[in-house]
Amino acid sequence: MTNYDGGVILAIDSSAGASVAVLDDGQVRAQWRTAVTTTHAEVLAEAVAQTMREAEVTGAGLRGVVVGVGPGPFTGLRVGLALAHSLAEVWGVPLHGVCSLDSLAQRAVAQPAESSASAEGEFLAASDARRREVYWARYRADAQGFAELLDGPQVSAAAELPDLPVVGVGASLYPQVLTARSALESQWLPDAVELGLLAQRELRRGGAPGSTGPSATPDTAGPAQPDITARSVLRDPLPLYLRDSDAKVPAQMRAKQAS
Amino acid sequence: MTDASSARRAPLVLGIETSCDETGVGIVRGTHMLANTVSSSMEEHVRFGGVIPEIAARAHLEAFVPTLRQALDTAGIELRDVDAIAVTAGPGLAGALMVGLSAAKGLALAADKPLYGVNHLVAHVGVGLLDPAGESVAGPAGLRTLPENTGALLVSGGHTEILRIGSLTSDVQLLGSTIDDAAGEAFDKTARLLGLGYPGGPAIDAAAATGDPRAFRFPRGLTMPKFEGSVEAPGKHRHNWSFSGLKTAVARAVEQFEVAGRPVPVADIAASFQEAVVDVITAKAVRAAGEHGITTLMLGGGVAANKRLRELLAERCAAAGIELRIPPVSLCTDNGAMVAALGAQLVAAGVAPSSLQIPADSSQPVERISV
Ligand SMILES: [Zn+2]
Numbered sequence: 001m002t003n004y005d006g007g008v009i010l011a012i013d014s015s016a017g018a019s020v021a022v023l024d025d026g027q028v029r030a031q032w033r034t035a036v037t038t039t040h041a042e043v044l045a046e047a048v049a050q051t052m053r054e055a056e057v058t059g060a061g062l063r064g065v066v067v068g069v070g071p072g073p074f075t076g077l078r079v080g081l082a083l084a085h086s087l088a089e090v091w092g093v094p095l096h097g098v099c100s101l102d103s104l105a106q107r108a109v110a111q112p113a114e115s116s117a118s119a120e121g122e123f124l125a126a127s128d129a130r131r132r133e134v135y136w137a138r139y140r141a142d143a144q145g146f147a148e149l150l151d152g153p154q155v156s157a158a159a160e161l162p163d164l165p166v167v168g169v170g171a172s173l174y175p176q177v178l179t180a181r182s183a184l185e186s187q188w189l190p191d192a193v194e195l196g197l198l199a200q201r202e203l204r205r206g207g208a209p210g211s212t213g214p215s216a217t218p219d220t221a222g223p224a225q226p227d228i229t230a231r232s233v234l235r236d237p238l239p240l241y242l243r244d245s246d247a248k249v250p251a252q253m254r255a256k257q258a259s
Numbered sequence: 260m261t262d263a264s265s266a267r268r269a270p271l272v273l274g275i276e277t278s279c280d281e282t283g284v285g286i287v288r289g290t291h292m293l294a295n296t297v298s299s300s301m302e303e304h305v306r307f308g309g310v311i312p313e314i315a316a317r318a319h320l321e322a323f324v325p326t327l328r329q330a331l332d333t334a335g336i337e338l339r340d341v342d343a344i345a346v347t348a349g350p351g352l353a354g355a356l357m358v359g360l361s362a363a364k365g366l367a368l369a370a371d372k373p374l375y376g377v378n379h380l381v382a383h384v385g386v387g388l389l390d391p392a393g394e395s396v397a398g399p400a401g402l403r404t405l406p407e408n409t410g411a412l413l414v415s416g417g418h419t420e421i422l423r424i425g426s427l428t429s430d431v432q433l434l435g436s437t438i439d440d441a442a443g444e445a446f447d448k449t450a451r452l453l454g455l456g457y458p459g460g461p462a463i464d465a466a467a468a469t470g471d472p473r474a475f476r477f478p479r480g481l482t483m484p485k486f487e488g489s490v491e492a493p494g495k496h497r498h499n500w501s502f503s504g505l506k507t508a509v510a511r512a513v514e515q516f517e518v519a520g521r522p523v524p525v526a527d528i529a530a531s532f533q534e535a536v537v538d539v540i541t542a543k544a545v546r547a548a549g550e551h552g553i554t555t556l557m558l559g560g561g562v563a564a565n566k567r568l569r570e571l572l573a574e575r576c577a578a579a580g581i582e583l584r585i586p587p588v589s590l591c592t593d594n595g596a597m598v599a600a601l602g603a604q605l606v607a608a609g610v611a612p613s614s615l616q617i618p619a620d621s622s623q624p625v626e627r628i629s630v
Contacts, residue, residue, distance in 0.1 A: 041357040045364035045615040059369050074313065075354045078320050079361045085324050086365025090338055238321070245313040249306055 008057050009064050010087070011196030012048065014040045014080025015072030015100035016127055016169065019192040020047045022055035026200060028193055030055035035189060040079040048083065059091035066199040068100035068190055070240040071135035071153050072127065077239050084237065096199050097237035101125040103194035104168040105139040105147035108185065110194075122150065123181060124162065126170025127190065129155045134170035134178075135242065136161055146201060149231065155242045198233045270342040270606040273330070273366070274599025277359030278351025278379045279417050280304060280315045282322040284330035285596025286341070287603050290388045290403050293334035295589070295596035298322040301458065308451040308459075309444070310416065316354040323362050330595065338370045343612065345602025348376030348630050349623030351417065356619035364615050373612035375602045376630040378623055379593075381431050383559035384411040384424055385601030386590045406582075410434075410553035412544045414568065415560030415593070416443030416458070419500055419540070421547045422625055427601065428608040433625045434547045435498025438481070442536055443562050445502035449509050449532050453525050463529045464565055470530030477508050477535035479542075490550055498547040505535055537568045545575045555582045563591035605629055 007025035012018075018040045019033035032047045052058070067084035070077045088095035104125035126136040137152030158174035166178045171186035180186035269289025276283035280301055286294040300318030304310050331337060346363035349356055360376065367374035388403055404427075411422045419437040424430070440448070443460060450459030455466055480501030481487070488494030509532050516523045548556050556576055562568060563585060576583040590596065610629060617630045 041361055042616050042618050045361065045368055049368055049615060075316070075357060078316060078354070078358050082320055082323060082358045082361035083365040085320075086362045087369045089324055089327065090366055090369030239317075241317070245311060245317065249308075 007200070008055075008062055009066055009196055009200060010048065010052065010057075010062055011066040011192035011199070012044070012080050012084050013068030013100055013103065013190050013192045013195055014044060014076050015068045015070045016189045018044050018047070018076070018080065019190075020044070020051040021192040021196050022051055022057055023193070023196040023200060026197060029057070031193055033191060037073065037076060040076045044079055044083055048087070059087070059093070062091060062093050064088070064094040064096060064199075064203070065091070066096045066098055066192075066196050067237050068103065068192065068195050069097035069235055069238060070100050071129065071155065071242045072100060072190075073130065074239065074241060081237060081239060095237045096203075097235040098195045098199050098233050099137065099149070099153055099235060099240060100190035100195070101127060101135065101137045101153050101168070102147060102149065102198055102233055103190040103192075104188050105137070105149070106194040106198055107188060107191070108139070108167040108181065109141040109145060109147045122164050124164050124166045126158075126161070126166050126168045126178065128169055128173055132157060134158050134161070134174065136166075136170060138162060138164065146198070149233070153240060153242065202233050270603045271336070271340060272343050272345055272599045272602040272606060273338070273341045274382075274595040274597065274602050275344070275346040275359045275363045276379070276382070276593050276595045276598045277319045277323075277355050277362075278347045278349070279355060279593055280310045280318070281593040282319045282326050282359075283593060283595030283598070284326045285594055285599040286330055286334040286336065287389065287596060287599040289603055289607070290390050290600065292389045292596050292600075293336070294330040295594050296326050296330040296333060297592075297594050298326045305457045308457045309447050310352075312352045312354055315352060316358055319355055319358040323358065327366075338366060338372075341370075341372060343373045343375055343602055343606050344370075345375040345377050345598045345605070347379045347382065347598055348613070348617055349379065349620035351379055351621060353619055353621040356621060360617070360619045368615060373606075374615065374617075375605050375610075376613040376617040377598055377601050377605070378431075378625060378628050379598075380413055380418060380420060380422065380625050381427065381628050382597040382601040383413050383591075384409075384422065384431075384557060385427055385604060386559065386586055386594075386597035387411075387557045387584060388427070388604070389586070389590065389596065389600055406555045408552050408554045409557065410548045410551070410555070411557045411559055412540070412572070413560045414442045414540060414558070414562035416447060416562075417441050418560065420625070421498060421544045423551050423553060427604050428610055428628060431625050431628055434551060435500070435543060437500045437502060438496065439501050439503040440506065442500070442502060442540060443560070445506055445536060446562065448506050449529075452510055452513055453523070453529060455525070455529070458561075460562055460565055463533050464567070466526050467530035467533045467567070468526075470524070470526030470528070472530040472534035474524065474527035475512055475531035477531055478504050479535055479539040480504050482539065498543055500539060500543060502536065505532070533565070533567055537565070537571050540568065541572045541575050544572070545579050545581065548581055549579050553581065555584060558583065558585045559591050561592045564588045601628075
């Protein structure tokens with residue numbers, strides 16, 4: 001049996017389309033994705049099984065599970081999170097959440113735009129929040145070539161965003177008010193590959209251990225130099241809803257509660 | 260299986276239920292219940308006077324792992340010990356179902372266990388097979404079976420059905436159901452109208468205690484001859500219920516008092532409303548049972564806690580010569596043990612497991628016992 005060096009992680013995102021990746025110290029071993037937004041509950045578990053087979057890794061060989069915590073449409077988002085919670089629980093490995101928009105930002109930093117906008121400058125990552133709004137966050141590239149979150153994530157009408165170049169599908173939805181960094185980049189959806197890369201980098205430099213799982217061990221491979229200036233990309237593995245449940249208290253109940 | 264003792268060992272099954280506002284994880288060995296852990300988001304729905312699907316779905320995700328851990332702890336087993344994972348695939352609230360289904364798929368995938376996506380309504384019946392409290396009377400195969408000619412009356416905030424069960428694993432038939440609100444929903448809406456709070460069932464039950472059930476004559480839905488027909492020529496809605504007209508009638512009664520500036524007789528209205536619901540539910544259920552040769556009727560669903568429903572149903576079943584079985588209330592409301600109990604029956608019957616790609620089906624028909 002292969003003796004893994006402990007660096008293999010499984011990453012899952014279901015914040016827009018859905019995607020799965022197995023990464024081994026920054027290298028993608030296998031990946032899967034779909035842009036379909038309505039079938040997460042059906043396809044995602046099988047996609048994880050298939051991607052792990054392709055990567056020739058078992059739960060016992062994983063160092064952790066990384067999951068995109070959105071923001072994104074709630075039902076699909078929860079499908080990925082519920083799956084990830086179960087996997088990490090059974091395998092006894094740490095579960096790390098990463099903001100799904102970070103994935104768009106990381107791709108933007110890793111693939112500098114062919115357009116005039118500079119990769120070092122600030123930019124926005126935006127995804128579809130429906131109801132004429134976008135989920136968005138503001139980033140810049142740090143000195144090591146990773147995306148650094150400056151502001152957000154939040155949900156707003158597209159017209160209310162700062163005037164900066166935008167990557168992610170949010171840009172293509174509101175071309176009148178948003179300036180896409182490039183046409184291609186305005187088709188981007190969040191992906192598990194970058195979420196995995198970001199989390200692995202954070203873990204290498206001694207980021208927060210996972211929130212669950214008994215086998216969270218300190219990283220011995222990398223130089224443990226916590227970067228106190230940058231905030232960790234690792235978050236609690238719970239959805240970034242950014243919106244209330246929308247439930248309205250019925251008039252009769254309001255009257256009763258007021259009295 | 261060559262080893263006789265392992266062949267006869269009843270299946271150890273973990274069941275997951277998230278179709279409404281209860282996050283349930285139960286564990287059974289055959290018909291012996293080892294754990295039944297339920298985490299409810301009911302409190303979060305109180306100010307809305309009804310279950311808010313999005314709030315329920317959010318709560319399921321947060322409650323799932325703690326509920327799972329507690330159930331395993333109570334049963335004193337580990338997930339790798341189980342023979343199968345069963346989960347409610349439907350019917351229920353789509354967003355809520357998907358949380359449990361996805362979590363169950365994760366468990367099945369990670370622990371390499373067969374997955375059974377089961378029908379929530381049939382699971383309510385499956386609970387009737389569990390050993391009575393403190394009793395472990397499992398036979399050599401560890402599995403008791405339902406009596407022949409069993410029926411089930413399910414009454415809750417999400418459903419109102421009468422079923423005929425030929426076999427729990429292969430033959431379940433829907434005899435009748437509500438065509439609009441579930442009975443529990445009618446209780447919730449009426450409690451809201453009367454300012455009695457949520458959940459409506461217990462609130463109405465309490466208010467009705469001092470009221471006169473004959474003070475108001477509220478309608479019994481779908482009881483007119485054109486709907487019911489006769490035994491020989493049954494009407495379209497002979498065994499169906501409708502509660503929307505009743506709700507409207509209650510609203511009109513309340514309004515008349517308010518317009519006249521008189522105090523609303525809450526206890527009388529509550530008692531009369533409850534009588535109307537319970538009367539039509541039991542009358543139609545017992546008649547449907549009689550006409551389909553049902554000799555044992557099981558009651559399930561959260562409204563099974565209602566005193567008047569139990570009383571009148573017991574009376575009418577006795578008069579019709581039908582044996583009535585009512586599980587403890589904690590097993591009548593939604594829970595994981597009922598899902599596990601049905602799962603164990605499916606495993607024992609050799610039914611093929613579900614694929615990892617099964618969907619959540621918010622309107623899954625009762626005939627689809629597993630998917
Ligand atoms: Zn139920």
